[in-house]
Amino acid sequence: MTGTRAGGLAGGLAVVLLTASPPARLPAQDTNTIDRGVRIGIVYRPGVRPGMVMLPRKGLDSVRAMVVRDLDYSDRFEIITLPGGDSIRLATASPPPRGGGTTPRGGRTPTSSGSGTGGGAQSAIGSLNYPLYQALGADFALDITAAGDTTIATLHDIPAAGVRRAVRAQLPAPGSPDFRQAVHRMADQVLQAALGTSGIAATRVLFVKEGKVYLIDQDGAEMKLVSSTDRQAMSPAWAADGHHFAYMEFQAGKGWLYYQDMATGKRIPVSTTGTALDFTPAFSPDGQTMAFSRAIEEGTDLYTINIKNNCCLRRLTVGHFSDNLSPTFSPDGQRIAFVSTRPGLPQIYVMAADGTDQQLFAPFDYGVTGSSNAPEWSPDGQSVAFHRDVAGTLQVFVLDVRTRTVRQLTSVGRNEDPTWAPDSRHLAFVSDRSGYRQLWIIDLDTGRIRPLLQQSGARLPAWSPRLSEAPSTTP
Amino acid sequence: MKSVSLLLVIGLAAAATAASSCGGNPPPAQPTPNADSAAAAAKARQDSIDAANAEAARRAAEDSARIARQREADSLAALSRGSEEVRATLAAMIHFDLDKSNIRGDDMGALDQKVAILQANPDLRIRVGGHCDERGSDEYNLALGNRRAQAAKQYLVSHGIDAGRIETQSWGEERPLVDGHDESAWSQNRRDEFEIISGGDNIHHP
Numbered sequence: 001m002t003g004t005r006a007g008g009l010a011g012g013l014a015v016v017l018l019t020a021s022p023p024a025r026l027p028a029q030d031t032n033t034i035d036r037g038v039r040i041g042i043v044y045r046p047g048v049r050p051g052m053v054m055l056p057r058k059g060l061d062s063v064r065a066m067v068v069r070d071l072d073y074s075d076r077f078e079i080i081t082l083p084g085g086d087s088i089r090l091a092t093a094s095p096p097p098r099g100g101g102t103t104p105r106g107g108r109t110p111t112s113s114g115s116g117t118g119g120g121a122q123s124a125i126g127s128l129n130y131p132l133y134q135a136l137g138a139d140f141a142l143d144i145t146a147a148g149d150t151t152i153a154t155l156h157d158i159p160a161a162g163v164r165r166a167v168r169a170q171l172p173a174p175g176s177p178d179f180r181q182a183v184h185r186m187a188d189q190v191l192q193a194a195l196g197t198s199g200i201a202a203t204r205v206l207f208v209k210e211g212k213v214y215l216i217d218q219d220g221a222e223m224k225l226v227s228s229t230d231r232q233a234m235s236p237a238w239a240a241d242g243h244h245f246a247y248m249e250f251q252a253g254k255g256w257l258y259y260q261d262m263a264t265g266k267r268i269p270v271s272t273t274g275t276a277l278d279f280t281p282a283f284s285p286d287g288q289t290m291a292f293s294r295a296i297e298e299g300t301d302l303y304t305i306n307i308k309n310n311c312c313l314r315r316l317t318v319g320h321f322s323d324n325l326s327p328t329f330s331p332d333g334q335r336i337a338f339v340s341t342r343p344g345l346p347q348i349y350v351m352a353a354d355g356t357d358q359q360l361f362a363p364f365d366y367g368v369t370g371s372s373n374a375p376e377w378s379p380d381g382q383s384v385a386f387h388r389d390v391a392g393t394l395q396v397f398v399l400d401v402r403t404r405t406v407r408q409l410t411s412v413g414r415n416e417d418p419t420w421a422p423d424s425r426h427l428a429f430v431s432d433r434s435g436y437r438q439l440w441i442i443d444l445d446t447g448r449i450r451p452l453l454q455q456s457g458a459r460l461p462a463w464s465p466r467l468s469e470a471p472s473t474t475p
Numbered sequence: 476m477k478s479v480s481l482l483l484v485i486g487l488a489a490a491a492t493a494a495s496s497c498g499g500n501p502p503p504a505q506p507t508p509n510a511d512s513a514a515a516a517a518k519a520r521q522d523s524i525d526a527a528n529a530e531a532a533r534r535a536a537e538d539s540a541r542i543a544r545q546r547e548a549d550s551l552a553a554l555s556r557g558s559e560e561v562r563a564t565l566a567a568m569i570h571f572d573l574d575k576s577n578i579r580g581d582d583m584g585a586l587d588q589k590v591a592i593l594q595a596n597p598d599l600r601i602r603v604g605g606h607c608d609e610r611g612s613d614e615y616n617l618a619l620g621n622r623r624a625q626a627a628k629q630y631l632v633s634h635g636i637d638a639g640r641i642e643t644q645s646w647g648e649e650r651p652l653v654d655g656h657d658e659s660a661w662s663q664n665r666r667d668e669f670e671i672i673s674g675g676d677n678i679h680h681p
Contacts (some may be wrong), residue, residue: 161528211649232649253602253644255617277645294616295621295645297628323618339615343575346615371574373612387612394612416612459568460613 031238043461049446050139050194052077053158057144062174063151063183066142069219070187070201071142075426075443077194080138116328130161140164140194153186155193166191180222181467188466197465200421200435205452206236206245206426207439207461213247215262218421218441218451218463224302228265234459239283239307244279246290247308249440255279257292258309271310278327285305286334291316293325300325302338302355316355326374329353336373337361345371348386348399360408362386362399372397375416378424378467385409385418385427396429398444409442420461428452428461479507557680562671564588565601565678568652569627571665572636576622578630586627589669590634591681598674602642603627606668607675608661620645642672 030353072079133141133156141156141312156165167189172179182204188199203218206226213227213236227233227247236247241370243263249256255277260267270278270290275297284291290307292302300323302316317324322342329336333353340358347369348362362372370389377384384399388408394416396409400414409415413433420427421441431440439452439461453460567589570580577585593599605624607616624643632638653660 158617234617234647234649250646253604253642255645277617277621280614295616295618297625297643299625300618300621323615323622325618326614341618346612371612371615373615392610 024155038259046118049076049078051080051137052131052194053080053082053136053138053141055143056082057142060144060146060151063171063186066180066183066219067142067144067153067187067190070184070199071191073219073441074191074199074201074423075446075448076191076197076199077140078137080136082136094168118410128156130156130160142190151186153190156192167193180217181275184217184219185468198423200423200426200466202467203422204464205419205439205461206238206247206464207453208236208459209455209458210232211271213245215438215460216453218452220454223453225264226260226265228260228267231318236462237281237283238462238464240465242283242465245462246278246283248279249280257281257290259290259310268310270307273303273312282327282329282336284329285331289329289333289353291327291336293327295323299323302336314355316351316357324349328375328377328384329379330361331379336383337377339373347372348375348384350473361404362397363404375399378420379422380424382424385420387416387418387429396427396442409444415440417460419461421463426463428463430459430461524583542579547548558678561592561596561678561680562675565592565599565671566669568666568668571623571667573608573661573665576605576617576619576626578626580600583630586630587634588681590631590636593631593636593681594680595679596674600640600642600672600674602644602670602672604668604670605643605645606650606652607648608664609651609656610661611648613648614648617645618670620647623665623667627669 025064049063052071054064057064067249068079071077073090086116118448128141138158141158143154143156145152145154149170150168153167153169155164155167157161158332167186168187169182169187170188173183179275184201184203184376187201191197191199191201192280196203200218205216205218207214207216210236211232212225213233214223215226216223226245227249231232232250234248234250236245238245244259246257246259249258251274254415255272257270257273257278258267259270270292272282277300279293279295281292283289283292288306288308289304291304294303299321301319304314304316306312308472312437315328315340317340318344319340322340323346324340326339327336329340335350336351336353337348339346341347342349343360343364343366343415345437347360347364350361352360361375370384370391372388375384375386382401384401386397386399387394388397388406390408395411396415396418397406398409399406410429410431411429413431414437415429415431416435418429424439427442427444428439430437432438433440434451434454436456437459438454438456439451441452442449497632519645564585565588567585567609569585570579571577572579589601593601603618605622605627607620607623611619621643628638628641628643648664651660651664652666653663655661
């Protein structure tokens with residue numbers, strides 16, 4: 001009796017293991033040492049992402065490593081690593097049967113006498129062993145090569161058994177300031193070629209640490225200081241052009257808003273600032289308007305100014321002893337979501353961009369739901385991310401704009417201040433899940449979480465729009 | 476004690492001076508066998524009396540100057556002691572409940588003392604800084620800190636202090652008084668601080 005049940009259980013497990021396959025894809029998540037993130041099962045569907053193989057080559061290692069990591073961080077591919085190096089790619093043995101558990105990947109390398117790389121690799125373009133890669137579960141293979149001063153990323157379509165596209169770029173020398181962004185843009189072009197959608201490799205995140213504003217690439221590289229004084233700063237916000245940003249700085253008992261050019265570091269105080277506590281700046285998508293909060297005697301209210309002409313203060317809310325703060329524009333510029341304390345505790349409200357038609361946005365149970373703060377409208381317009389007090393700690397939530405329903409995204413530790421990547425599926429946020437507060441990135445589609453910056457004290461992240469060209473190339 | 480004995484000395488000296496100089500009650504004249512010698516004796520006596528009088532007056536002047544100096548020093552010390560007290564009373568923080576900005580009952584006494592000090596020192600101008608603990612949202616805490624600073628200002632204004640003498644500022648959770656992640660630290664960090672902006676050089680006791 002017991003034996004039968006145990007046997008049945010074992011059989012069931014075997015079925016689960018088989019159906020959860022290809023199990024060999026799963027280690028592809030751990031292809032880099034930074035990735036110590038944990039998965040939480042939101043809508044994770046294993047195996048639905050196309051497999052991507054990076055073909056090994058001599059040279060261009062840093063480019064290849066960056067591109068494969070960008071593609072991995074896009075969370076749109078299963079990155080397949082080859083155990084046997086070039087030997088697999090060059091193997092001409094007959095392809096193993098599709099879908100079998102006998103694919104030569106467990107460290108077993110097909111015997112190959114001709115393991116030369118140079119000329120053989122060149123001639124292999126367009127004549128890859130497609131059935132082999134198909135058997136490995138790959139839908140795409142990426143080959144990065146150099147021809148003179150041009151770097152070529154050749155994307156192979158495995159099921160179609162041909163080259164999908166060759167992306168050419170003249171990369172700056174490694175170590176030059178523009179090198180990494182140029183490689184990131186190449187990765188985005190590959191992603192675009194493979195899936196017809198835009199990536200987020202060439203993006204950056206502004207954040208605050210120890211009262212100063214910093215900038216960091218989305219892959220965690222090239223962290224640099226961008227605030228220019230020793231005064232305490234908060235709340236960085238990107239302009240839609242990706243070349244400017246705004247932030248608040250404490251100065252002589254007031255909160256000043258500054259508008260700064262990313263490339264030159266030149267900054268100007270925003271019109272009418274310096275008279276009160278101004279904070280939480282946010283740009284309209286057309287770059288014409290900045291909305292912000294101003295705390296005065298009777299409370300905190302929302303205002304806008306024309307940022308192009310740095311003029312024309314306009315008041316959007318009249319709180320009458322309630323607070324209205326943290327504005328965020330919808331991507332069409334028609335609406336502004338914000339925080340209001342009019343129900344007692346802060347909750348998420350929405351209004352037309354001219355201040356009319358103010359109404360509750362994210363539903364809550366009066367007396368039950370905790371404070372809700374830090375809203376940010378997703379670039380696709382469909383969602384608003386925010387954080388909410390749940391049992392004394394903060395968790396990231398997402399509001400569905402159409403249905404006005406909310407779902408809780410995080411549950412481990414304290415999680416706050418979410419900011420959308422331009423693909424509207426990744427969020428950077430602050431979490432103490434590792435023991436101290438640091439920046440993390442979550443992919444809403446897979447639930448995959450990775451650290452962006454493993455340094456304590458980083459907070460208030462703001463994810464850039466797509467950076468089409470390096471900011472340093474603009475005057 | 477010292478000043479008492481000094482006063483005594485002065486009193487005696489003054490009495491002696493008065494007795495000798497006013498002449499209202501002269502000593503009985505002694506019979507003199509020789510007019511010249513008698514006159515000489517009288518002159519000598521008068522000289523010694525004058526000398527004693529001069530000495531007494533000099534000492535009295537010295538003493539009174541010293542006393543005046545001592546008094547001034549004593550009162551300055553007292554004044555400065557009082558001024559320290561007044562400053563401490565003025566700077567005493569008030570505290571708030573979690574996510575609240577209303578003045579607590581146990582802080583009203585502290586604010587009443589500040590009202591009295593501000594009334595006694597009409598040139599005094601202060602800044603109220605509102606602070607929060609780390610638990611709330613970073614940016615929301617700027618609004619909450621503003622409310623806390625405004626709450627204290629409103630209290631002072633409603634008790635007769637001119638609003639123009641009170642500036643407010645919010646620091647949100649950016650400047651914790653106590654590092655720590657428990658209620659003990661949080662409760663100390665949810666506070667209003669009071670600092671003198673101007674008019675604090677010669678501060679008076681209410």
